[in-house]
Amino acid sequence: MFSTLKEKVGEVLLPGDEFSFDTDDTISLTEHVKPEKVVCGPGLRRSGDRLVVCKSGVLRHKQPNLFWIESQQRRYVPAKGETIIGIVTIKSGDVFKVDFGGSEQASLSYLAFEGATKRNRPNVQVGDLVFAQFAIANKDMEPELVCIDSSGRANGMGVFGGGGLLFKVSLGLVRRLLTPHSEIRSDLDQLFPCELVVGMNGRVWVKSSSIQQSLIITNLLQSSDTMTASQRQQLFQRVKQGPL
Amino acid sequence: VHPPCFVQPRTAEPLEYHRSFLKENCRSDGRELSEFRATTLNIGSISTADGSALVKVGNTTVICGIKAELTNTTVETPGKGYIVPNVDLPPLCSSRFRPGPPGEQAQAASQFIADVIESSEVIQTEDLCIERGKLCWVLYCDIMCLDYDGNVLDACIIALLAALKNTKLPEVIINTETSTPEVNLEKKQSLHIHKHPVGASFCVFDDSILIVDPTSEEESLSTAQLTVVTDEEGQLCSLHKPGGTSLPGEKLQECISRATTRQREIQKLVDKVINSVKTAQ
Amino acid sequence: MMEVCGSSNVTLREFGCEQSLLSRPDGSASFIQGDTSVMAGVYGPAEVKVSKEIYDRATLEVLIQPKVGLPSVRERSQEQCVRETCEASLLLSLHPRSSLTLILQVLHDDGSLLSCFLNAACMALMDAGLPMSCLFCGVTCAIDADGQIITDPTAAQEKQSRALMTFAIDSTEHRVMMSSTKGSFSVYELQQCIAVSQKASEKIFQFYRDSVRRRYSKTL
Numbered sequence: 128m129f130s131t132l133k134e135k136v137g138e139v140l141l142p143g144d145e146f147s148f149d150t151d152d153t154i155s156l157t158e159h160v161k162p163e164k165v166v167c168g169p170g171l172r173r174s175g176d177r178l179v180v181c182k183s184g185v186l187r188h189k190q191p192n193l194f195w196i197e198s199q200q201r202r203y204v205p206a207k208g209e210t211i212i213g214i215v216t217i218k219s220g221d222v223f224k225v226d227f228g229g230s231e232q233a234s235l236s237y238l239a240f241e242g243a244t245k246r247n248r249p250n251v252q253v254g255d256l257v258f259a260q261f262a263i264a265n266k267d268m269e270p271e272l273v274c275i276d277s278s279g280r281a282n283g284m285g286v287f288g289g290g291g292l293l294f295k296v297s298l299g300l301v302r303r304l305l306t307p308h309s310e311i312r313s314d315l316d317q318l319f320p321c322e323l324v325v326g327m328n329g330r331v332w333v334k335s336s337s338i339q340q341s342l343i344i345t346n347l348l349q350s351s352d353t354m355t356a357s358q359r360q361q362l363f364q365r366v367k368q369g370p371l
Numbered sequence: 372v373h374p375p376c377f378v379q380p381r382t383a384e385p386l387e388y389h390r391s392f393l394k395e396n397c398r399s400d401g402r403e404l405s406e407f408r409a410t411t412l413n414i415g416s417i418s419t420a421d422g423s424a425l426v427k428v429g430n431t432t433v434i435c436g437i438k439a440e441l442t443n444t445t446v447e448t449p450g451k452g453y454i455v456p457n458v459d460l461p462p463l464c465s466s467r468f469r470p471g472p473p474g475e476q477a478q479a480a481s482q483f484i485a486d487v488i489e490s491s492e493v494i495q496t497e498d499l500c501i502e503r504g505k506l507c508w509v510l511y512c513d514i515m516c517l518d519y520d521g522n523v524l525d526a527c528i529i530a531l532l533a534a535l536k537n538t539k540l541p542e543v544i545i546n547t548e549t550s551t552p553e554v555n556l557e558k559k560q561s562l563h564i565h566k567h568p569v570g571a572s573f574c575v576f577d578d579s580i581l582i583v584d585p586t587s588e589e590e591s592l593s594t595a596q597l598t599v600v601t602d603e604e605g606q607l608c609s610l611h612k613p614g615g616t617s618l619p620g621e622k623l624q625e626c627i628s629r630a631t632t633r634q635r636e637i638q639k640l641v642d643k644v645i646n647s648v649k650t651a652q
Numbered sequence: 653m654m655e656v657c658g659s660s661n662v663t664l665r666e667f668g669c670e671q672s673l674l675s676r677p678d679g680s681a682s683f684i685q686g687d688t689s690v691m692a693g694v695y696g697p698a699e700v701k702v703s704k705e706i707y708d709r710a711t712l713e714v715l716i717q718p719k720v721g722l723p724s725v726r727e728r729s730q731e732q733c734v735r736e737t738c739e740a741s742l743l744l745s746l747h748p749r750s751s752l753t754l755i756l757q758v759l760h761d762d763g764s765l766l767s768c769f770l771n772a773a774c775m776a777l778m779d780a781g782l783p784m785s786c787l788f789c790g791v792t793c794a795i796d797a798d799g800q801i802i803t804d805p806t807a808a809q810e811k812q813s814r815a816l817m818t819f820a821i822d823s824t825e826h827r828v829m830m831s832s833t834k835g836s837f838s839v840y841e842l843q844q845c846i847a848v849s850q851k852a853s854e855k856i857f858q859f860y861r862d863s864v865r866r867r868y869s870k871t872l
Binding site for chain 3: 139141142143145170172179181182183184185198199200201202204229230231232266267353354355
């Protein structure tokens with residue numbers, strides 16, 4: 128099955144496509160055969176002795192045995208450890224409710240900020256943007272956000288300062304922006320200096336030297352979602368030469 | 372029928388409870404998988420209606436009243452009368468229904484009954500026309516569920532068929548001088564029933580086990596439902612399966628053969644009841 | 653039993669499909685079969701009303717909007733068919749206590765409308781990235797006065813037909829998930845129509861694959 132899966136890497140698969148875990152017909156008596164294990168990422172499910180695709184998209188592979196489906200989804204489903212940009216909607220007692228674009232609001236304790244104590248409460252108002260990560264995220268429980276890492280440091284998370292612009296892009300583009308050597312990011316770097324915060328939930332916050340530049344970046348990113356690499360580079364080139 | 376010696380408590384694990392019976396090829400109420408509940412029929416139960424029938428399939432009770440009114444023919448169909456069925460699932464019959472406008476199930480049932488009437492041609496709407504382009508009968512068939520215990524569609528079709536057979540329409544003569552219709556209540560005639568459509572409903576349990584005439588509990592636990600309507604000539608009038616898990620061809624064939632035998636049983640029952648009322652008069 | 657006699661090539665009208673063409677919904681698709689055209693939008697998994705919350709799975713709501721006027725009893729019955737078909741193919745237990753809303757807007761009706769609803773719904777659900785165990789497609793068959801089976805009939809062909817059947821076929825086993833019929837027909841005719849629909853479904857699933865491939869062609 129490993130080989131059949133590998134053959135399909137980079138191809139478009141649809142829900143219902145199956146791969147069966149058929150083992151080799153011959154059993155080697157001398158060699159110790161290691162059973163091949165496959166780790167299923169998003170969009171793949173194990174059902175009995177088969178592997179079933181449950182989302183449409185492109186099959187991707189990461190050494191040694193991780194497979195997943197890359198799809199262009201718009202609705203965010205929380206996953207533990209992912210960082211997102213949320214909007215504080217309610218302040219009730221010890222917790223804030225944060226809207227992150229999912230199916231329910233997440234809770235954020237006022238103690239989950241760097242240096243926060245019962246006496247020293249963080250300054251968070253309704254309507255503020257927060258950059259936080261999921262401490263609890265599963266289908267059966269209310270998601271919970273924290274603005275500190277495991278060692279109690281903010282590590283870039285917390286309430287956003289003034290200024291800047293928040294906009295939404297597809298989840299696929301977010302993941303492309305966050306890959307270690309993202310082409311879109313390096314293309315963008317060559318244009319103007321800017322501060323960019325990317326949440327896994329499809330929200331992107333940008334701050335640049337002028338409002339005009341922020342708007343240009345917004346439009347460029349939103350349109351590059353549906354472009355090929357060469358189309359995007361052409362567009363970026365045009366903007367660079369433009370009367371700005 | 373030997374009930375299994377150990378069964379899960381019904382309220383805690385309803386699905387497991389039913390499964391343990393199905394494993395032994397029987398059901399929690401002692402029926403076999405392809406056995407209908409006792410069906411009883413009473414006609415003419417509403418004296419003020421032009422035709423009526425009360426049907427009980429197990430606990431499920433459905434009453435149908437037919438009211439005939441004179442009306443103008445429509446422009447599109449000048450030579451035809453029409454039939455307006457309506458299925459009502461009031462809060463009285465089950466806690467699952469709320470008061471207010473009809474819910475999705477009631478509306479879907481009304482549409483299904485209307486489709487069955489049209490597809491089976493149980494009554495030829497030409498028979499309801501009195502004068503072409505002017506006057507015709509409209510039959511309002513109000514079907515109301517009094518007790519909901521599953522399989523309401525089958526009960527509705529039986530109630531409708533029996534009520535139509537029970538319906539008598541007075542003679543109408545159009546006065547040529549005043550051109551107004553005159554109704555002669557002394558002379559009443561029965562409707563001509565062309566076909567006898569009868570439905571059989573099935574439930575699919577765990578994607579594979581087929582059971583007939585489900586109770587409301589079985590309905591709510593099943594993964595798919597389907598209703599097959601056949602007439603006395605073995606023609607299918609409807610194969611209604613609103614989604615749910617898929618079904619292989621052989622199972623479908625099983626359903627159809629069960630529906631044909633059911634049609635014969637019910638037609639016999641309807642004829643027997645109609646005749647017994649006639650002889651009593 | 654399920655063999656097509658004689659007519660081996662199934663003719664369908666020209667199909668067209670575009671995914672994610674609307675900006676607001678989480679998934680959208682327009683599906684065109686000849687002159688019949690339907691637009692579908694999916695929202696979810698989103699917040700659910702407490703009264704509709706189901707503790708172990710998502711609540712699916714289907715709304716059908718006719719071209720003119722308000723939805724009537726006919727639309728309600730079609731909604732039920734589409735909803736229960738979608739429920740069977742979606743893995744709703746992966747998103748408990750959330751709501752999914754599918755809106756189907758009729759743009760033009762030239763026959764085979766219910767099958768077009770099903771096809772548009774499937775493409776929109778796929779576009780929204782909701783987990784599904786299999787795909788489904790809708791096929792409408794009409795039997796004309798001579799007993800000939802016409803797949804994917806136009807409104808005129810539907811009107812002249814003696815019987816009309818719409819099936820939803822699943823992609824894994826090619827079995828009947830949904831069936832809605834009008835008119836009377838024999839068992840043999842039913843079997844033939846199912847067999848023809850199963851054949852046609854293969855074509856439609858291939859069409860699905862091609863249009864999804866086209867959509868992802870830019871990120872391949």
